[in-house]
Amino acid sequence: METLLEVNGLKKHFPVSNPIPFKKSTQSVKAVDGVNFDVYQGETLGIVGESGCGKSTMARLVNQLIKPTDGSVIFKKQNLIDMPAEKLRQMRQKIQMVFQDPYASLDPRLKVGELIAEPLVIHQIGDRTSQKQRVEELLEIVGLNKRYADRYPHEFSGGQRQRINIARALTLNPELVICDEPVSALDVSVQAQVINLLNKLQQDFKLTYIFISHDLNVVRYMCDRIAVMYLGRIVEIGTFEEIYANPQHPYTKALFSAIPKESPFEEKERIILKGTVPSPLNPPSGCHFHERCPVAIDICKTKEPKMITKEKIHQTSCHLAD
Numbered sequence: 632m633e634t635l636l637e638v639n640g641l642k643k644h645f646p647v648s649n650p651i652p653f654k655k656s657t658q659s660v661k662a663v664d665g666v667n668f669d670v671y672q673g674e675t676l677g678i679v680g681e682s683g684c685g686k687s688t689m690a691r692l693v694n695q696l697i698k699p700t701d702g703s704v705i706f707k708k709q710n711l712i713d714m715p716a717e718k719l720r721q722m723r724q725k726i727q728m729v730f731q732d733p734y735a736s737l738d739p740r741l742k743v744g745e746l747i748a749e750p751l752v753i754h755q756i757g758d759r760t761s762q763k764q765r766v767e768e769l770l771e772i773v774g775l776n777k778r779y780a781d782r783y784p785h786e787f788s789g790g791q792r793q794r795i796n797i798a799r800a801l802t803l804n805p806e807l808v809i810c811d812e813p814v815s816a817l818d819v820s821v822q823a824q825v826i827n828l829l830n831k832l833q834q835d836f837k838l839t840y841i842f843i844s845h846d847l848n849v850v851r852y853m854c855d856r857i858a859v860m861y862l863g864r865i866v867e868i869g870t871f872e873e874i875y876a877n878p879q880h881p882y883t884k885a886l887f888s889a890i891p892k893e894s895p896f897e898e899k900e901r902i903i904l905k906g907t908v909p910s911p912l913n914p915p916s917g918c919h920f921h922e923r924c925p926v927a928i929d930i931c932k933t934k935e936p937k938m939i940t941k942e943k944i945h946q947t948s949c950h951l952a953d
């Protein structure tokens with residue numbers, strides 16, 4: 632498969648302001664701390680992990696909504712990090728986002744038609760007539776009536792608003808769509824409709840998705856491969872089937888043990904992790920997971936594990952997998 636996106640050594644450290652006036656900050660929150668992964672054309676890569684593990688920050692780094700501290704984001708063989716502003720603006724037409732909250736992500740003062748046409752206006756594409764036609768076309772693509780273009784966001788349900796968000800993300804014919812928890816704020820019945828819509832759009836428009844979620848059942852349905860994140864780092868990456876059948880990292884094992892059994896005869900032990908996720912302001916030495924890991928050994932406290940390739944398509948970072 633052709634590689635659409637390469638992320639290498641990506642870091643985002645947010646400096647913490649020093650409480651002493653006029654003193655420079657010496658501490659930083661390591662929200663994303665050296666992440667590497669590829670995304671292949673036409674696939675869905677799921678990013679999973681607990682709240683605060685850096686999933687959403689990473690999404691914003693890929694889309695260049697925030698600048699990284701270090702690393703590269705190579706999209707279609709071009710590094711977005713050092714790109715001149717005008718070229719980056721052009722490239723970003725091909726990377727769009729669908730955000731989690733369908734209520735907060737639409738400007739309540741604009742009509743639906745204006746919201747969907749906004750990317751065309753910003754990028755100065757087409758005239759008013761062609762923009763109106765594109766809006767109507769997109770509303771029908773996402774399963775909404777084209778007459779809704781004249782209404783305001785507050786007139787719609789959560790599921791309809793998320794369809795409007797998806798239409799807006801499609802306005803500029805993107806190749807990569809980053810879906811940041813796109814269904815977690817919706818009712819379960821509406822979740823299924825939005826997931827089916829995303830799957831259909833992927834087939835119809837040959838889209839590639841990065842799909843961020845903490846719901847492993849949704850991820851299982853949507854994703855070809857998954858990357859498991861813990862405290863700003865990827866600890867395991869591979870196809871969903873491979874990781875589900877044979878998780879290598881103790882954190883992945885604990886996460887997957889929470890998926891309900893498929894049949895009452897399936898043997899599955901629930902693994903409850905002790906403690907909470909440590910602060911990214913001061914992450915533990917060695918393996919970031921060692922304070923909570925049920926099988927940690929001495930070396931885990933001092934030595935950071937490397938990413939080990941178990942199968943061609945399955946990598947994990949754990950000393951015990953070495």
Ligand code: SF4
Nearest residue numbers: 918921924931949950
């Ligand atoms: Fe646990 Fe050590 Fe593996 Fe980290 S490296 S997951 S602490 S066994």
